[in-house]
Amino acid sequence: MSETTSRVLQLLGLLQSRRVWSGNDLAARLGVTTRSVRRDVERLRELGYPVAASRGHGGGYQLGAGAALPPLLLDPDEAVAMAVCLRLAAGGSVAGVGESALRALSKLDQVMPRRLRSQVSAVHEATVTLTSGAPESVVEPDVLMTLARASRDREHVTAGYVDRSGTATRRRLEPYQLVTTGRRWYLLAFDRDRHDWRSLRLDRMSDVTAVGTTFAARDAPDAAAYVRRSISTSPYRYVARIRYHAPVDIVAPHFPAGSVDIEADGPDATIVTAGADDPRAMVPWLAMVDADFEILESPELADAMEAMAARMRRATRG
Template sequence: MAAPTLGPTARILRLLDLLQSRPTWSGTELAERLGVTTRSVRRDVERLRELGYPVRAEHGAGGGYQLGTGRRLPPLLLDDDEAVAVAVCLRLAAGGTVVGLGEAAVRTLAKLDQVLPARLRSQVEAIHRSTVTLDGPTPSVDGTTLLTIARAIRGNERITFSYNAPRGPSERRVEPYRLVATGRRWYLLAFDLDRDDWRTFRLDRMEEVESRGWRFRPREAPDAAEYVRRAISQAPYDHVARVRIAAPKDAVERVVPASVGTVAADGPRHAILEAGGSDLRWMALHLGALPWDIEVLDPPELLDVMRGMAARLTRAASAAAGPEG
């Protein structure tokens, strides 16, 4: 039975599908499957190579066309089951189950979700809802919320949502700029239209996120990672401490999470830590637990608390040692 006649683009995609389905094809076999001549097969193979697919051709007995490993990643051709599997895995990675892949997973998932047929999207959603991940107390983030925001950022579209802040719920209209993952918590850096300023939002506190197609012209924005880091480590607190630490910046960053404070180099052997807190006593306790010598630069009240704590600890140590004799 002759193969149906395909247009050039459809034939290229069909050729790619065949090459992915088994290790080796002869030119004659491909010609029969595609309904063309072996000369057309050679021409189509060259078009695949131009697109970045490393198609090898080996002559002689046992030879044929093979899809090899290339230097860059060309477009992938996925069947329904493969697309669903990739989308499910990306959703799990976006939720933080794969360390270091959260942001990349969201970007990739946004691209895939844009072209995923509705029938496959429903399968992905069903699998995702029936999957339980053993997580800690970290708040979960809805996958649909992530995708809606990611697509809005990509298309420069405003979003609206309800935000459950500690001081009470509110309705927000923003221009989304960047998604930032820190640990296993997601934040959005956006320009708040009603407050006429940049703001950060925790995704697990966002509900009813919608993008209605209102486009905006991107404005000059702060560095997303640095802005979010400062916002979550300083802005919510009553006190902000500045401490000079006798250790290199990279060593301090390995001990102090980005969600706790910001670290800046102060020469090759010292670093400046800025961190916020609502209780000076707890701040003194945590800073005193760092494995290096520290110098408190600000605020002065933190020094007073540390002196009082040091005196109490000294008395407790002396009482535990007992009278000398």
């Protein structure tokens, strides 16, 4: 491979890794002059890669979308990750991607080096997916991809949203990160009209549009923790806190991921925070953990526990 060809491929990899590059930054990374960068950009354009150039503050070179999809450069880790995700997508919760995922996987598998193909096969063979009919919620692929790109590029989006009560609103958002629990997809975003952070279910979003303007990154909360807290307690009328006299690794497996908030209380105790619209619904669920526990909050849950205990005692008499 000639030095020029190698440099052009390296330039392509840089343009795919970040949204905008200045000519000076590219020249420094490639070890050439800005004039050489301009020539290499022209070579990429001749090969069908739509490289846009803009002047002024925030300007530079940007790899855009073209009429056809040119070849992508993937490093080994990216290739393995993409292949694994495509295999999972065939049975996932994104609408209509199963057949397309298999076609894309076959093309990727055809050109992957043997050592990378063996890594993908190892992950696939060591993974079992449990299914129980239709997914709990279905996300349109366009919604998922639009939000993923907007989160990466810090781009404003607008979207229709239907909340838990069925109320429809129009949201102006700064998207930060996507979170999946395996059953549902969520977006951590800053709501520009409510001036606060929100956790939004993707299957309740519609008409998601990236508006083309960007925002400065805020000091965002931890996305996974925020979403876990919002789906385990925020939507519910009653919130309970329970201390189990057992370590986290004993307690955590009894609860589905994202259904409760779990934290260690020293090496031998665990505090679980959970919510429900009816405290009686929490009683059998919380009592399934094989450990002694105490109710720290929610007198309604304590009353429901007492009523259930009395019913159990009556059932065992005689």
